[in-house]
Amino acid sequence: NAGVTQTPKFRILKIGQSMTLQCTQDMNHNYMYWYRQDPGMGLKLIYYSVGAGITDKGEVPNGYNVSRSTTEDFPLRLELAAPSQTSVYFCASSRTGPLSGNTIYFGEGSWLTVV
């Protein structure tokens, strides 16, 4: 049971570099999400998608981009990495939106440090 898989698990970036966090789910879920988790701050939504070809901004989208070319994949792109993007990133998915009673399933997280 793979569920939500994200890679890499750990990464160190230099300021100004770019990278892509990969996320794939095998549950045929329509909704996918990217969150970041900072100590003492809970989780903040970066971007979300309600289906292939449809993405939209969450609470903290600046400095990030996403795409959703297939139902399974939802990569998160960091352009010009900054120290403020040091965080733990979680990809998640659900069959429909959270107000429909469906469980949101989370990946195991990607620890990113920008130096």
Added chain:
Amino acid sequence: AQSVTQPDIHITVSEGASLELRCNYSYGATPYLFWYVQSPGQGLQLLLKYFSGDTLVQGIKGFEAEFKRSQSSFNLRKPSVHWSDAAEYFCAVAQNSGGYQKVTFGIGTKLQVIP
């Protein structure tokens, strides 16, 4: 705007003792409420959720939560804690916001279990 408050950042309990983790929400309409658990190095896992109906909700791993509208609370309880319950617990509330279904997480309560 909706918000979730978890007033206890750290809680320590002895194994076998009872547990109550507090959660207060601020939301005008009937809230959709969740409790998630995060074990070290892992993603979040849904423990239970409240959408409507019976105000006492049963979840996985022996947890339950009670929705009290008069107190704007959704406290998580377990009658007897096991060492494996040591983790971080997040309360969350969902609503429609700006055209999308937003889930707002609390900052989390870290539970330590001592022998």
